[in-house]
Amino acid sequence: MMASTQRVPSGVAAAAVLAAGIGTFVLGLNTTLAEASERFAQALNWYPPAGPLSGKTTLAVLIWLIAWAVLHRLWKDRELPFPRIFGIALILIGLGLLLMFPPFFELFAE
Incomplete structure (x- = not known):
């Protein structure tokens, strides 16, 4: 039987990748x-x-989950140009990693 x-x-x-x-x-x-x-650092000091760090990570996880839920709901039945969306996701990941790189973010230290 097939x-x-x-x-x-x-x-x-x-949706998951983006x-x-x-x-x-x-x-x-x-x-x-x-x-x-x-001021922003103090606003993120939740613990x-x-x-x-507690606010930085919690906020990022909440936004990730909300983005995933919203995009999944919007795109679950659609056929999308996955390579393009994957490329956008890679750019966002690369920018995120750059923004977390100490020699970079220390350029903006108060």
Whole structure:
């Protein structure tokens, strides 16, 4: 007996990949902004023993989850240009990593 296979639209994977890129970029942006602004760093100090790291990571995870949920809902039944979305996600991940790189974010230190 031959098993039938059903193709899953690329929107499901595209949503997950782009959300990962968004989350990485937000974490990097939070890192650089916290270095550039003492006020922003204090606003992210949600758990004093961890300092601003607690807010940076929590905020990035929340935005990643929200982005994934929204994009999944919008794209779950759609066929999308996955290579283009993957490229955008790679750019966001690269920018996020650059923004988390100490020699870079220390350029903005107060």
